[in-house]
Amino acid sequence: MSRYAASEIEPKWQKAWDEAGVFAAKRVEGKPKYYVLEMFPYPSGDLHIGHVRNYTMGDVVARYKIATGHAVLHPMGWDAFGLPAENASIERGIHPGVWTRQNIANMKKQFAMLGLSLDWSRELATCDPEYYGQQQAMFLDFLEKGLVYRKNAVVNWDPVDMTVLANEQVEDGKGWRSGAQVERRELTQWFFKISDYSEELLEALDRLDNWPDKVKLMQRNWIGKSRGLQFAFSLVDGPEGHDRVEVYTTRPDTLLGASFVGISPDHPLAKALEKANAELAEFNAECRKMGTAEEELEKAEKRGFDTGLRVRHPFDTAWELPVYVANFILMDYGTGAIFGCPAHDARDLEFARKYELPVVSTFAPAMGEAGTFILPENGGPAYVPPKTETVRYIKGFAGDEAQTGNDAIDAAIAFCEANGVGHGVTKFRLRDWGLSRQRYWGCPIPVVHCESCGVVPEKKENLPVVLPEDVTFDRPGNALSWHPTWRDVPCPSCGKPAQRETDTMDTFVDSSWYFARFTSPRAETPTEAAEAEYWMNVDQYIGGVEHAILHLLYSRFFARAMHACGHLPASAIEPFDALFTQGMVTHEIYMTRDANGRAVYHLPSAVKDGKLADGTEVEIIPSAKMSKSKKNVVDPVDIINQYGADTARWFVLSDSPPERDVEWTASGAEATSKHLARVWRIVTEIVEAPEDGAKPADKDLLREMHKAIHDVTMGIESFGFNTSVARLYAFTSALQKSEAGKAAKLEAAKALVQLMSPMTPHLAEELWSVLGGEGLVTEAAWPKADPAMLIDDEVTLPIQINGKRRSEITVPRDMAKDEIESLVMSDAAVVRALEGGASPKKLIVVPGRIVNVVI
């Protein structure tokens, strides 16, 4: 008998699949299609164990769907543009394209080791002109449809690196790389008009039944629909050109509790006033400086600057309110101006107390709890009940005295509209999507700037606008801008010398339609109607929850925009039918402290039994995200070399539910490997056993087999891979211990191998051939459970007395209820409990499940 040698069988079967072309997606009329997609990786150079988990899950689904008779599309590509490639250039003098393609080649080798059922003939990289040229074509289509436009926007500008920074690249108001003080600069940038779809993107979430609620909720919050009143305060003696301040509020019912008006430091009125007020100018400048920092904002002091200006209250022109510039008001939400109602907003209350402004309650708790309630004006906290709670209005002006916040808001909007004070509006938090990036390594925006014609779209026949190869990164900023000739082109409209746009697209654009491109990756148009019609939508999309908002929202927008331009059918505007967000793979961190109390991390190989080689106790931090600096990274290549891909695959599926994190442990990997070797041994022993006849134990084994088929199948279909794995362990034990004859054992072994094949395909393929299975197990039809074999002839019913388990009886499965009842009544434990003949209050018999005697 041979031994299980993963390193021999894995390459062998990978080659066999390849030669048979079993994973090439083929349109077959009359066959149901299934499109499985895992989020494509950024080609950082190495696969990490998280990728292994992600892609193995997709692979299980894909292989299962192949076995159940589907035409499966399971493609892979590379999210290949982005900043790390440019950073590598700066650090190592290597061209971003060269670096990226090297990484792709390396990762592709690692992918191959995993034995995934991928159709590599459809491989694409977003940095290929073949791909991004089609993206440019779509950009032009979007432009024509008014889905892309240019406007000025404030950006974080790093004056040393001469680049725009994303919010997360600004730390403490300084550029993350250069450390330079970040400036807020206004640039003309391109935007996708995603806000046109705010309502639709929100409303359509309700129909995404197979998306996690968590993700839908995150998107809802991100889109942020709110209903409120927009109206103007008129200014008393405002500066030239300013006679009113427009505000937006979601609580118009508190209008009579207003005590001040606050405007953003970036508000046009603030800007007008600072010209004549040096002190205000300084205040504003200070506010702008702290712009983007994160959590400090929370603790940052709420500061205001009294402009001295006053506005009139819309319902009482004699009532004047002061106007403050306040550091907590954002220019890009609502109108950049608010009215403060300190009684019903914690932040406004803090502000009012600081600047000694009046606090006026407009409502108080309805009844009952009034006893302990302290009005904010008497020193209590701001009273902010849920809008669904009924409260008593003290200074209401519309509707009943006692009503819910929501009703009062409705009434207030109606009242204000009737009295000519503003109008009800719906606002969204969702902003248009700025796509301009001042970087080299991205998809060039295909427009030309002409002195006489302005901004002119490039002609489609001139696409792709290809990135120049001869660039250097020896000076900061966008390498495209420094290129000696690339910018110079004739104007597509008038033919006079003009200049290309040097901005490239946000890499989120690249990943917003790759799923559609996979349906016809080599087409000379972005998609091909027949292919897109057949393969879309993605039936199952799998990826990390970190993409819950931006990537998935942008993709949903893109699918709609592509449909508007004829690149996708109407049925594909929600491109992902089902979404699964998988958890991380974690690993313990081993830490000690140096003389100064600083943390020192140790590689797992340096730790034995919680101690270092020198005997020092190590602090163990469990379930930590893998990170190179914490030295707790597990390299899949090491694992595959040591145990084989099937072990790595089986491990990442076992134990934890797929949506939760799983902790990688050396002992777990060891155990997995042993288990696979055990399966190997059991199966080969069965094959080598001498022929014998049917045996009494055959039926039990086959019954176990059918139950395993049923349970494992259910597990795969419901993304309960961990329970499928557990079930396979149990079935393996049953097979090992079975006293059945050889024929029954062979049948059971074949089923075992088939059920394992989505998870450990190489081992399954090898054992399938050992068992004399026909063709490839990968292409064999998935076994079907016989419903008749799932039911046992006898069932054991637990007997509860007053809800506690006291005894049990074993009865034929279909025994009549009254027969069971009489059996139960004569059960020793029941007789004892009834103490000589009393009859129970109640006797509950749930057929096939349980009996409960209530005394």
Add this chain to the structure above:
RNA sequence: GGGGGCGUGGCGGAAUGGUAGACGCAGCAGACUUAAAAUCUGCAGGCCACCGGUCGUGGGGGUUCGAGUCCCCCCGUCCCUACCA
């Protein structure tokens, strides 16, 4: 501040309102072996007057014949998000 997830043996976890702890890890005992490894066979929530009983799914209430599961309150923990008017 807002939102969400999670909380079950030493550990990872399982359980359509119906025998809590499947399966795996670690552990213990035994078999095989000169020995070890590997393998195989068992045992295994706590406590007790141990053929039985009792307590047990973060804590406290409730609904139910029956609650890990449903409802209310509280505690802990992790993640996301945030001056959103």
